[in-house]
């Protein structure tokens with residue numbers, strides 16, 4: 001390519017934008033399509049309108065219309081599934097087939113879903129084996145580029161890069177033991193090459209390839225293997241003739257040694273996460289020389305959090321980056337997928353708090369400001385930098401940010417506050433208090449959140465229903481759920497969590513130090529969204545949060561009713577958390593609030609309390625060097641939350657949505673009396689990990705996957721339970737689904753739980769007869 005014809009990388013850009021829609025238009029459209037209320041033409045038309053509105057909005061906020069600065073990052077469900085479809089690893093001829101991979105249908109189970117790096121976004125895990133045939137099958141990425149072009153935009157197509165796609169895939173059922181999907185790199189590269197050619201032919205000047213796998217040390221492939229793959233991939237793609245310029249983005253952590261690898265390839269631009277990572281200082285001369293020819297895209301605006309932040313410091317990082325290359329651009333550290341659209345949608349928040357925040361649209365504007373600084377010099381943006389600094393100073397010193405009583409209580413903690421009575425003593429006291437059968441059956445907490453429940457909550461918020469009316473409806477629901485569980489024959493009951501909009505937001509709404517949003521939706525997976533709360537100040541509990549619901553539920557049954565709390569790590573993981581003090585301190589503040597709640601639950605006669613920590617694995621740092629310290633404080637905060645519980649109170653915890661092998665020791669260190677854990681999709685693999693680590697507390701490996709409407713048969717449940725019973729001593733084994741039932745309907749829930757109880761009874765008889773594992 002002639003150097004004169006190379007289009008420059010835009011000075012300011014973002015790695016991606018929320019795609020669910022400012023008012024969750026995409027959620028409503030795809031769910032309407034799934035229900036059969038709209039047809040595919042209507043779905044496509046609504047999606048097109050959403051993409052059009054997004055481009056217009058981004059241009060309005062300061063990104064260029066025709067300079068490739070607007071990323072084309074739409075997806076109907078998930079970007080990993082999209083990339084797998086594009087290269088033919090998953091063959092989905094139409095949207096029905098596409099959604100079937102995500103949600104399952106009569107003929108197939110859904111693809112596995114797991115956490116996207118250390119975020120609360122979940123991607124679908126493609127299955128790739130030696131038999132997978134790669135060919136360019138999906139053309140949506142080209143079509144969306146052309147659609148934008150027809151609207152007068154020159155956008156930048158975005159796709160998950162080949163290394164990350166393969167590194168995140170799992171071996172197909174046909175693959176031999178030890179097979180690594182990344183071994184198919186050479187076969188998938190021609191497809192990416194062909195795609196690049198098509199995009200160039202369509203007029204694309206830059207393409208963004210997302211390669212977050214390159215920053216992770218937590219994937220099955222080692223960092224060395226991933227780097228070698230990147231060298232091969234971008235060596236090969238760099239040589240494609242007549243292609244767009246390549247922008248390889250590496251969000252979520254520091255690129256480290258992989259920066260030198262990318263520098264040694266033909267890619268034209270490299271995206272660095274400068275929120276999580278630093279500008280490398282110890283580079284070899286050859287890398288320094290190579291980087292001088294690249295555009296370095298500094299991800300200095302945090303895509304993962306909602307603070308307005310220190311804009312002057314961000315600009316200083318860009319200036320430092322200029323020492324490595326004369327071509328520097330500004331970007332977000334990650335896609336803005338993880339943050340809500342616009343602070344203007346939250347007029348109910350205090351103006352002072354609002355002035356500290358930047359949601360996606362404010363971050364785009366920040367990018368535009370810093371780009372102006374890069375182009376015209378710091379003086380041109382001095383005012384904006386000073387305003388951001390003033391807001392930051394205000395945040396750090398505002399009332400409520402540091403509350404002396406909270407700090408004194410934390411400072412007074414002793415090691416005994418993190419310890420319960422010895423486990424053997426607890427077992428004896430709990431056995432006497434609870435008299436449970438062998439292999440007790442239970443559920444994880446939530447029962448289906450029906451349309452009626454959500455309507456009642458919406459009516460309460462709109463003032464169409466008063467608090468007493470709302471409470472009466474929730475009590476009625478709890479009555480129904482308790483009666484149902486009695487009828488099903490479950491042993492440990494739950495109240496069903498109908499009163500909770502979300503397992504984190506519900507608590508945030510009642511704790512001091514948090515604010516919650518009304519429209520701050522963030523995609524968690526597919527059409528499912530959450531409104532992460534904003535943890536801005538010192539946390540304390542003005543009043544009990546769950547006690548009256550649990551007391552009421554317990555009054556309806558003689559069986560033990562589990563109190564249900566969300567643990568400190570998960571409350572942090574699924575909120576936007578203050579960044580002015582160590583997470584460990586914030587976690588302990590939340591833990592103390594939960595500790596008081598547990599004491600109140602005990603006083604109300606609750607004998608089992610579950611403290612959910614599904615996000616324990618999610619927050620694990622991607623870099624190994626940081627993992628031990630994280631596990632120390634996260635485990636400590638759980639122990640602080642539960643450490644005040646009486647020996648006779650049975651403390652449960654629940655974990656889901658991740659690979660747990662790497663945190664097995666931490667799970668043991670939580671010292672929960674019973675741990676329920678996702679296991680069905682991996683056919684109880686986690687049970688092996690646990691028994692290898694000599695886990696001797698109670699364990700409830702989930703026996704069926706609640707992510708699918710499919711009702712598991714008694715036979716398969718019995719088989720899975722038998723597998724578990726062969727590895728876990730009878731006194732330890734509990735029987736439960738993988739996770740809460742809030743996203744399921746009642747028909748499948750009742751049928752599934754009936755089968756679970758039947759399977760537990762069948763296996764109990766075998767265990768009693770001593771035949772399991774024989």
Ligand SMILES: CN1c2c(nc(N)[nH]c2=O)NC[C@@H]1CNc1ccc(C(=O)N[C@@H](CCC(=O)N[C@@H](CCC(=O)N[C@@H](CCC(=O)O)C(=O)O)C(=O)O)C(=O)O)cc1
Nearest residue numbers: 120454455457458500501502503504524527528529530574
């Ligand atoms: C368990 N998981 C969770 C994660 N993160 C959380 N913060 N919470 C979780 O439970 N991460 C890991 C997993 C998987 N992730 C999710 C995420 C989201 C859902 C889910 O079911 N989300 C619901 C929204 C839940 C909610 O906030 N409900 C509110 C508002 C409901 C609503 O939309 N109301 C309508 C009006 C209703 C009517 O009139 O009919 C409206 O506002 O327009 C509530 O119940 O009050 C979702 O639908 O996306 C599950 C797992």
Ligand SMILES: N[C@@H](CCS)C(=O)O
Nearest residue numbers: 444445446612614740
């Ligand atoms: N108690 C919660 C845990 C979800 S991870 C529920 O049942 O929905």
Ligand SMILES: [Zn+2]
Nearest residue numbers: 614656739740
């Ligand atoms: Zn769960």
